[in-house]
Every structure is written in structure tokens, then in C-alpha cells.
Amino acid sequence: MGFLCAYINVQAQMPNDAIYMPKGTVCVGTMYTHSSWSQYWENTLKRENLNIGTHTTQSVMVMPAIGITDRFNVILSLPYVWTKTSAGNLMGQKGIQDFSAWLKVKAVNIKGFSVNGLLGASIPVSKYVPDFLPMSIGLQCRVVTGRVLLNYTHPKTGLYVTAHGSYMWRSNINVDRDAYQADGRVYNTNEVRVPNAYDLGGRLGILKQKWQTEVWAERNSCVNGDNIRRNDMPFPTNNMQATMVGWYGKFQPKALGVNARVGYVTNGLNAGQSTSYMVGVLYLFGVRK
């Protein structure tokens, strides 16, 4: 997801369904994600960059989802991320990124219709450099996310429709330099304001006992921020936005399963037009009988 990988890579892996692990069960997903772009939006200007060529972000993430009760799950995730370019001389960055924890509650559940509330928090777990964009693996923010997810699943066919929206409160960060330019001025400090963000998503799919397939669309956006200056590099203060569409599928006949996702950015601002795919292995087990 290009510049957006910094926070949306993890975000997109996050629970965005109304599926719950039953009480006492854990599903550990191990996912590999590959996301690349060769064009990006510098402010509103869509362009290529011959000194970047194709920019690629890859990650491997471990994500256990834990059924505390049938209607309350905890989901954890920890990704290792690495970046590279096919041209130019910018050094790729790599490292463990941010640890996330989500609490997921089914608040209302009537005749296939459910209202779900999610509260997430993430903290960086390594001292990766946040402002060497687009090579940085993350933005070093601490993030709190509140999400409401509505779902209707037709009980007999498994046909479902999901809508969700989130708000992400993102902390200021510290960079290695003690002055930087943003908002058309120079800040004489190492503290950088990273804009808050929101997302909106819709999903349409079929969920069966052993498999799932869905198409989805998501809008990820900062609530404010500045734009990439003409021919300059991105910066954590940028108002990054992207609209994505894609497909997700899961096949889990028994304890062992696989999942996969593809996504494509159709529209953006201060972000790469990325194409991404994810493949994962799922393993379900009970922790008490």
C-alpha cells in the first residue's frame, strides 16, 4: 500500500468481519503480504519516479484471534516488514513494526443482524526510522482505533453484507532531526504531528462452515495534513488517502486453513497506487474443553 503501508498494512489485516472465535478457541493466522506500486500521487499529481521504479513493501504477520466468550474476542498482531525499490539508490528498511491488540464485542445480535464494537491499540516495538519515506516501514505512532461494524448474514445461504467505519487517534512522533518542514513552515523541534485518520468499508460475501468469499471496498484517509511538495519525498505529516477494492477468501475445512486477499488502489492522495496480495495459513485450536 505504498506510503500507506505504514499504518494501513496492519489495519487492513485487522478484524473487519463479524466472525467470532467460539469461547476457548484460538485461531492463529500467519500471513504474508506483498504490496507494490510504480505510480503514486504526489499531492494530486499522479506520477512515476524513475529513481524509485517499483516500490515494494512485504510483511509477515502473526495474528492470533482468541475467543474469550462467544461474543467477545481478543485479536493480537505483530508484523515484520521490509521495503525495497527496483531503481535508484534508496536503502531498503526492515524490522518488526507495531504490536496491535483489538477487543471485539458483539453488542447486538438479532436475527442475523449484528452490531459490533471494536477497540484497538497499537504501539511500535522497534526503533525503525519513521521519516525516511517511502522506505520507512512505519510511522512510529501509537494508535488507538475505535470501530463500529454492522453485519447482516442471511442464516440459510450465508450471504452477508458488512459495513464498518473507524477513527484512528494517532500520537505525535519524534524524529532524528530537530527541525523539519511541514504545513509550509519550518518546525524547530523533533516532534512531528501525525494526522488522525478514519476508514470506511463495505463487504459483500458468502460465509459457509468451511469457506468464505467476499468482495470489498475500503476508503482510508487522514482527517487533515499537508501534501507532498512538488518533486519532494513524502513525510509523516502528509494527508494520505486511498480508496481500495479487492477480494478476500478463506478455506478452512478443519483446524488448518488458508486465506488470501488481493487489493488494488483506485484513487489516492499522497500515496502509492498499490496492488497487493496476501496469503496466509490459519490454524485453529482449543485452549480448554
Added chain:
Amino acid sequence: MKKFPTILKYSSLAAAIVVGIAACNKDIEEPQRVGYSPVSVDDKAGTWKTYILASSSEVAVPAPSAVTSTDYVAELATLKGLTTNLSQEQKEAVVYWGAGAVYRWNEIARELSARYNIPPASNAEGKYPVPDAANPLADPKFPFANPPYTARALAYLSVAQYDALVSAWNYKYKYKRSAPSKVDTSIPVALPVSALPAYPSEDAVIAAASVTILKAMFPGEVPYLEAKMKEHLASRQWAGMNVTSDLTAGTDLGNAVAAKVMGRAKTDGMGAANNQALTAGMIEAAKTRGIKEPWLSQEAPLRPPMLPNYGAVATWNFDKTTLAQIRPAMPYVVGSAEWQKELDELKAIQNKQTREQARIANYWADGAGSYTPPGHWHRAAANAANEAKFSEVRMARTLALLGTAEMDAGIACWDTKYFYYTPRPQQFGLKTSVGLPNFPAYTSGHSTFSAAAATVLASIFPEQADKFNAQAKEASESRIYGLIHYRVDCEMGLKHGKVIGDYAIARGKADGSGL
């Protein structure tokens, strides 16, 4: 197993709350600067040696009206009216400008440098359009305020401020017209009032001189600069510091002195600094000196090197014969054992760059979108002079010594770079964690700028000498950690910069200030 999920539930909830609270405060705190009474008003500064003016009385300033005259009494009444019923915005302007006029205009110039420090994008034909001073806001914007450009802009700014202030001090002590609040003690003042005579206003002198230089250096910013100056002059009246005739005389003096300083700027050779027709001859000349593999742009499409003829621009503190004499010796040639050893050092860093090495590289990078290394050192100098409570004229002297040293460092370094025309490590497969400058490697600009600056600042602030010298060394090494310079580029650049700084110090020792 039962306990585990419960602990997890509550600990993650607690973590979310803590992180949430911490994430909420988005305010950015920056160090604040406030006005002060200078440790010395430097009452003899009217005799200090100027850079461009033949003497401090070269530009005439008419005698002011006497404080007992009806004109002046009327001015006092007007001033008194202007000090009352200030809006919050006006009060903030008083505090902002009250921190120091030289300080603020140097800061403004650094900010403009940062805003204009972006290399032009290539166009559809694979060419890089050259910024056009006659059309400064088109794409690419004029100027591309790269390190040599910024070094020069800040040098002329500081020299104009200094020459104009030395002149102002001459007339202040010639006419000895007191501050308005000393003539009429009922005038409320919002800033410390020193024993310095008020006519002509040093603030007006600085604002006018600064704006004249900066309009020429950043021609797309004329409305912005004029608005800043208007606010600056008005703030002096809101603060009860100057009557209108103090400001008018100061503005006229600042404009006239800066116009003379611009006379040098227009003929210093900068107009030919980007003469790309010279590079073929430079490469041939470097080859005759033994350079086997000359520098080649690593950008796509190939970008013409940055200001190849900047080395021919007029220097401040030494002449062109000296420039050639102090030029660093021949570097290690590609393929030699010494060169291989230094390339291997960089490869080792690339394989295992530590976080501390990355931090140092990032801290000193001062690349595109920043105020560049000369701006970095101007900031350090302005902060040190502010903390030492220097008078405006002494602060201008500090920045002029530093500014001329930085411009000399840029000229001498660029002369060296294009004399030897040596390749960057990226020509041999290295990556970079800070971005690759588009010009030859030897010697390191960061090293030369930083050593020259630290040498000057160590002389002016001897108690901080160790700190400045250590910073210069770190700035120099940062380019090794960022993988864009061989060690020899940095070490020889540091030595060169020290010599260049010493010439500025010699100038300062002979300027009659006794400082």
C-alpha cells in the same frame, strides 16, 4: 488456562487507555525566544569595519528633529495612541519580533531556503528545466535553494544586516536621540529598553536591509516579505519602542545599504555558476590529474551536476590565489588499495548500519526540503548569540562572520569537487539512507561547511568550542554513515573547512570590534 485470557483482556484494555490518552495531545512544543536587554549595547560599533561600505558614514542619514520640537512631541502622542488597545495578534507580534530582529530575519531566510530547496523534476522529454528568476513561482520554482545557493543568500543577508547596523550605530551615537519612553516616561513599553539611542531604528534598518536582500534571493516571495516587514515595523510602535521618524530613517538606511550589498551580489559570478558547458572540460582536466573514473549522475534521467561553476564565485575572506593554495590534495583513486579499503568500510556499514549511525546520518542530513547545512549552522549561531544576549549589531557581526565563512566554504568545496570530479560510492553499488546529492564526492560539503562554521563559532563562543567542534566531526561522519561519502572526502573536507573558518576569524579580529 483460565487466568490467561482474563489478564489479557484487562491488560490490553489498560494499554488502550494509556495509549489513547498519550495519543490525544497533538500540540507541538517549540523553544520560545523572548526579548532581552543586551549584555552590552556595543556603543562603539559605529567604528567597526564594514564589508561593502567604505565606511559607516557612506550612506547619509539626516539629523532627526529634536525631542523638544513640536514634530517630535506630535510623534510621541501618535506613538502613545498606538500602544493602547492591542489585539492578541498585535501582542503576539510584539513578542515575536521582540526576540530579536536579526534573529527573526535569519529564521525567515532559513525557512524560505527550506521551502525552495527542492530539485526540479524531469519533464516529459527527460530534461530538467532550469528555474527561471523571471518566473519564480512556475514549476520548477526559482530558486532551487540548494546548499551553495542558501550559503550565498544567508551570507548576503548577514553582511547587509551588519553593514547597515554598523552605519546605524554610527548615526545613533552621532545624533543620540533617546528612546521615546525615556523622553516621555508615560509611554508604555512592552519590551526591555536599553541605553541605545533610538534614531535610526535598528529594527527598521534590519527589516529593510533583510527584505531588500531576500526579495532578490527569493523573488517569488515579495508579498510575503513585505507583509512581514510591515508587521515588524508596526510591532515597534505597538511596543512603544520607536516613533515614526526612527522607523523611516532606519528603513531608508537599510534599503540604501542593502542596495550597495546587492551591487556585489549581482557581479559575484553567481550568474555563471550553473554553466553546464564547462563540465566536459572539467572532466578532461580531472583525468589529466589522474582521475580514472569521473563522477556520473546516478539519477534517471541523468541530472546535470549542481552548480559546476560555483567554485568561480567571488569569495569573502580570502582571494582566488589562496583558494587554489588551500585546495585539498588529490584523493584516493578508484582501484587503489586505500580507495578499496574505504569502499569496504561503507559496504560494512550498509550491511549492518546501527540505529545510532542512522540517527546521526538523519540528524545532519539537511537534504531536500530543509534549510541545508549552512542553514543548520546559521540556526546554531543565532541561537547561541540569542542565549548570550548579544546586541543586534553583535549578533549581525556573528552571523556575517559565520555567513561569509559558509559561503567561502561552499565556493572552496565546489571548486574542489569539480577540480577532481570524483565518483560517489553509489557508482559502485552502494545504497543510501539519506538521499544522494547530485554532484562529485570529494570533498564532503557537510564536512567543509561544518568545520568552517564550528571554527568561527568556537572563536566567538570559546566556552562552547568543544561542543561545536564535536558537532562538526559528527556532521562530517554522518555522511559516511549515510553511505554517500568516502572517509577521505569527510576528513579532508573537515581540514579544509577549518582553514576557511580561520580566514573569517582573522577578518573578525581585524574589524575594530575588539571581540
